Amino acid sequence: MSGDELSRREFLDRTVIAGAGLAATGGLGSVAKKRLVMVGTGGRGTSMWGTDVAKTYSDYVEFVGLCDSNRKRVEVAKQIIGVNCPTYTDFDRMIRETRPDTVIVTTRDSAHDEYIVRALELGCDVITEKPMTTDEVKCQKVIDAEKKYGRPIIVGFNARYSAIAEKTREYLASGVLGPITSVDFHWYLDTQHGADYFRRWHAYRRNSGSLWVHKATHHFDLINWAMDAEPVEVNAFGDLRRYGKSNKFRGVNCRTCPHKADCKFHWDITKNPTAMKLYVGCESEDGYLRDACLFREDIDIWDTMTANVRYNNGAIMSYSLNAFMPYEGYSMSFNGINGRLDIRAYDRQPWPVTSNAEFRLSLNFGRSELVEVRVSEGGHMGADPKLKDMIFKPGVPDPLRQRAGSRAGAMSLLTGVAAVRSIERGTPIRIADLVKF
Numbered sequence: 325m326s327g328d329e330l331s332r333r334e335f336l337d338r339t340v341i342a343g344a345g346l347a348a349t350g351g352l353g354s355v356a357k358k359r360l361v362m363v364g365t366g367g368r369g370t371s372m373w374g375t376d377v378a379k380t381y382s383d384y385v386e387f388v389g390l391c392d393s394n395r396k397r398v399e400v401a402k403q404i405i406g407v408n409c410p411t412y413t414d415f416d417r418m419i420r421e422t423r424p425d426t427v428i429v430t431t432r433d434s435a436h437d438e439y440i441v442r443a444l445e446l447g448c449d450v451i452t453e454k455p456m457t458t459d460e461v462k463c464q465k466v467i468d469a470e471k472k473y474g475r476p477i478i479v480g481f482n483a484r485y486s487a488i489a490e491k492t493r494e495y496l497a498s499g500v501l502g503p504i505t506s507v508d509f510h511w512y513l514d515t516q517h518g519a520d521y522f523r524r525w526h527a528y529r530r531n532s533g534s535l536w537v538h539k540a541t542h543h544f545d546l547i548n549w550a551m552d553a554e555p556v557e558v559n560a561f562g563d564l565r566r567y568g569k570s571n572k573f574r575g576v577n578c579r580t581c582p583h584k585a586d587c588k589f590h591w592d593i594t595k596n597p598t599a600m601k602l603y604v605g606c607e608s609e610d611g612y613l614r615d616a617c618l619f620r621e622d623i624d625i626w627d628t629m630t631a632n633v634r635y636n637n638g639a640i641m642s643y644s645l646n647a648f649m650p651y652e653g654y655s656m657s658f659n660g661i662n663g664r665l666d667i668r669a670y671d672r673q674p675w676p677v678t679s680n681a682e683f684r685l686s687l688n689f690g691r692s693e694l695v696e697v698r699v700s701e702g703g704h705m706g707a708d709p710k711l712k713d714m715i716f717k718p719g720v721p722d723p724l725r726q727r728a729g730s731r732a733g734a735m736s737l738l739t740g741v742a743a744v745r746s747i748e749r750g751t752p753i754r755i756a757d758l759v760k761f
């Protein structure tokens with residue numbers, strides 16, 4: 325059966341279900357719950373989009389199916405999330421049998437495009453984790469599919485919802501700095517969080533597009549959104565200096581490693597009950613080692629990265645991402661014709677943690693003032709719950725334009741893709757040469 329035929333049939337089926345739902349909930353004026361399915365039931369799927377959505381948003385949505393390429397993991401995920409719905413390894417079958425309104429895509433990054441396009445084709449709305457996808461060819465497919473099938477894609481840019489990000493956008497939108505001329509943006513991942521990317525599927529460009537895409541998509545989106553601008557051209561450099569083939573010794577994974585005693589990065593997954601259930605207990609299905617060695621010789625992503633980016637508002641940015649630093653955090657400054665906004669946010673010691681982030685607004689020939697921003701409770705410093713409220717609760721206002729669609733998804737990931745191509749080809753890359761909108 326073709327996608328179009330299936331869509332038409334499902335539309336009719338859904339009309340009947342919606343009618344039945346209205347009758348069951350008391351007719352017009354009450355809202356039927358949205359039927360959700362999820363594909364990719366790993367760490368992020370079960371935590372951010374699973375357990376909490378099933379519990380906190382049960383007045384608005386219900387899970388009707390879960391799907392993963394790993395047969396065992398999807399069963400474990402069902403237990404963790406605490407739902408009763410059927411589980412699948414076949415995505416089309418799940419859609420056919422459960423007739424969802426919305427598909428949540430939380431697979432590894434390189435598979436997002438496949439499920440986004442198929443979900444749209446089968447008449448579903450899509451919520452996808454970042455990055456929307458991993459390269460320019462897949463990005464083009466996603467953009468074309470959204471246009472063709474006329475259904476919306478929401479990209480889960482939770483970083484826009486942190487108190488720090490909101491304050492940044494408010495300052496820039498106020499116009500106090502005048503036109504933005506340049507941005508200094510430096511992101512630090514520590515020897516725990518940074519290293520973890522090199523243990524997992526992220527360590528290969530074919531899975532994650534590299535940290536330029538997987539991680540920096542958040543950062544590039546923050547800049548695009550905060551300045552209300554889009555990238556035009558990118559020039560980048562990258563090295564692999566600490567992980568991968570750079571180290572003198574290596575093993576297969578931490579559990580079996582002969583260098584346990586000497587390796588500062590040794591991680592004992594057996595002490596983490598959730599990881600044992602979700603990953604170790606499911607290894608027999610796909611051989612995926614969650615505690616794989618950081619020093620595998622075939623790792624092909626970078627741990628040391630710098631880029632220059634030019635934007636369509638005239639600003640230029642100097643950006644870096646380093647993945648083996650002694651602490652986590654970032655330093656971000658916006659320079660304008662009238663002054664400068666400095667933001668310093670460090671997650672861990674040795675910085676004092678009395679203030680979670682430091683904002684300093686300094687005006688040329690004028691005042692310099694310090695503004696304290698306190699982060700909220702909840703995942704990613706309070707950003708995750710705000711993003712979910714915006715997506716799942718009806719009628720939540722959006723004064724800061726935090727809801728992100730495919731254009732924002734594309735512009736942020738393409739900045740990273742342009743950086744990758746710039747390193748590969750040794751030349752600056754124009755965004756307009758990657759994808760046609």
Ligand SMILES: NC(=O)c1ccc[n+]([C@@H]2O[C@H](COP(=O)([O-])OP(=O)(O)OC[C@H]3O[C@@H](n4cnc5c(N)ncnc54)[C@H](O)[C@@H]3O)[C@@H](O)[C@H]2O)c1
Nearest residue numbers: 364365366367368369392393394430431432433435453454
């Ligand atoms: N916004 C954030 O802050 C944030 C944080 C963490 C992860 N993420 C994103 O969430 C997604 C999942 O990451 P994770 O950390 O949960 O990884 P994970 O490895 O824990 O889970 C990925 C799941 O996808 C499944 N999968 C892989 N290929 C598949 C395919 N072709 N079809 C179906 N299932 C497939 C795997 O079996 C696994 O269960 C990624 O896109 C990642 O970028 C976002």
